[in-house]
Amino acid sequence: MKSAILGGRLVAGARLPPTRALAEELGLSRITVLTAYEQLRAEGYIVGRVGSGSYVSKSHAAPMPPRRTAAKSIAPLTRYARRARQLADWSIAAQHCDRRLDMQYGRPQVNPTLGAIWGRELAWAATRTRLEYGNNQGLxxxxxxxxxxxxxxxxxxxxxxxxxxxxxxxxxxTLTSRVLLDEGDEVAIEEPHYFSAWQQFGAHGASLLAIPTDHEGLVCSALPKQAPRLVMVTPSHQFPAGPALSLSRRQELLRYARSRDCWIVEDDYDGELRYDSSPLPALRSLDGDDRVIYVGTFSKVMFGALRLGYMVLPEALCDDFINAKYLCDRGNPAIEQAALAHFMEDGGFERHLRYMTRELNARRRELIAGLQQYAGDRVQIADAHAGMHVTVWLPDYDHAQVDALIADAHERGLGLYSIAPHYRTAPAVPGLILGYCGLSKAQLHEAMQLFGECLDAVDAAARESLPTRRQQV
Ligand SMILES: Cc1ncc(COP(=O)(O)O)c(C=O)c1O
Known part of the structure; x- marks a missing residue:
């Protein structure tokens, strides 16, 4: 009723329905409607006339001016806002197509019981957590x-x-940017890279250098002679191309950071999920010089909506990071932290991890078998021993053909995603990131069958256009 009065649909002096009739119509108790009318009266939207009912009051009857929707057209007020606006244009989320068989990377959790388990942990933690502000460094x-x-x-x-x-x-x-970077400071980042990291550092005003990667991960010899302030890497599982940073490159990178006094950020987003061997030790484990800022997350091994991660900090940086966190938000919610601590302590977390690793491995195998069966040598499967996605390259196709393939797949209910947005300059060979976390084995098989059909369609189109091209020549 409030919005009807403010929006002018109930005009000044209009009579409101009698409370009994309205209660019946809405299936509510009359007391509820009387209380609502009383509230409207107290706020001045309506007036009561004894013996005659309630009416829209004169003072509120004028329609409100339309909500200002011009916010988008104002000039950005800060350099940060300007940069963030430019970066937001490339949003990867915009690619999301939500198809029946959606292979978007990062779709969460494979453990169907995790939701119920987590609910119990939260209930347990809620009754045991002190409700005052907690320790801003973390429980x-x-x-x-x-x-x-x-x-x-x-x-x-x-x-x-x-x-x-x-x-x-x-x-x-964000905290790393605040503590270590002034506008214009250089950050070296892998090419291809985690798009959000590029966005975050870019919005902060860092000057970003894209350093190539190959089958051994970051090409350390391509790092600049004059060191950047920090180097951001995904050593356990290069994102999104797949390889692990080789031991010799790890040592080279650590030597580089030591000799040039720069920091390394190790993004270990899915290092626990390795299938054909034990998880590889983190880069930080080799760091004798305390230069690696290690970042772990529960987004992959639990679920993204949890929004909990952790940093293992070089001692020299602890105070500054803890201050920055305090200034930012005074710490993460205590109940979730307590629930997670308990889940880890009683072994539930690692049981879940074992389940997840088994299940994801089975899906990964299914995906690879499907790729081999339906795509054959038309795709090259990149290093696929870890994580929640497999990257495939399509060396026999050009970018336009792969865009057409993606569009056709979307039409057929298969969500495919290009690797290109994770590059500054488009890769020489087009590629796809196939996330297998959100689909069952049967769905993955079906998805690969459809993928093969989409490839067939692109091949057929290429054959058809061949004579025309020849004629043109
Ligand atoms: C390379 C990489 N790092 C980190 C993350 C996780 O980010 P967050 O912990 O903010 O959810 C992701 C998730 O997609 C990722 O792909």
Whole structure:
């Protein structure tokens, strides 16, 4: 009724329906309607006339001016807003097509019982968590669990004092920018790279250098002679192309950082999920010089909506990062942290991880088998031993053909995604990132069958256009 009065649909002096009739019509108790009318009266929207009912009051009857929708057209007020606006134009989310068989990378969780388990952990934690502001560095119990976990699974030795709980990798990058970068400072980042990292550093005003990668990960010899302020890498599983950073390159990178006094950010987004061997130790585990800022996230191994991650910080940087976190948000929600600490402590987290690894491995195998069966040698499968996606290259096709393939697949209910947005300059060979986390084995088989049909269609179109091209020549 309020919006009807403000919007002019109920005009000044209009009579409101009697409360009894309205209660019946809406299936509400009369008391509810009387209370609502009383509230409208108290706020001055309506007036009561004894014995005659309620009427729209004169003072509120004029329609409100339309909501200002001009915000988009104002000039950005800060340099940050300007840069962020430019970067937002390339949003990868815009690619999202939500097809029946959607292979978007990063679709969450494969453990169907996780939701129920997590609900119980939250309920448990809610009754045990103190409700005043918590420790802005993160719940000590969670930091201890993380230290124990990264020591066993990622080979990292650190004390809980070096751990900072953050809202995922995104916030880790924001804090890193605030603490380590002034506008114009250089950041070296892999090519291809995690698009959001590029966006975040770019919005902060960093000057970004795209450093090539190959089958051994970052090509360290391509790093500039004059060191950037920091180098951002995904050593366990180069994102999105796939390879792990080789041992010799790891050593080269650490030597580079030491000799040139620069920092390394290790984004270990899915390092736990390795299928044909044990997880590889983190780069941070080799770091004798305390230069690697290690970033872990629960987005992949739990679910993205959790928004919990952690940083293992070089000792020299701890105070500045903890201050930055305090200034940013005073710390992450305590109940979620307590629930996660408990889940880790009683072994539930690693049971879930074992389940997830088995299940994802089965899906990955299904995907690869489907690719071999239906796409054959028309695709090259990149290093596919880890994570939640497989990257494939299509060397026999050009970019326009692969765009047509994606569009055709979308029409047929198959969501395919190009690797191109993760590059600054389009790769020589077109490629696709096939996320297999959100589809069952049967769905993956069907998806690959459809993929093969889409490739057939592109091949047929190429054959048809061949004579025409020849005629033109
Ligand atoms: C390379 C990379 N790093 C980190 C993340 C996770 O980010 P967050 O922890 O903010 O969810 C992702 C998720 O897609 C990713 O692809």
């Amino acid at each position: 000590p119990a969670l930091r201890e669990q993380i230290c124990d976990y990264v020591a066993r699974r990622r080979g990292i030795r650190a004390s809980p004092d070096q751990v900072l709980i953050v809202s995922g990798t995104q916030q880790a990058i």
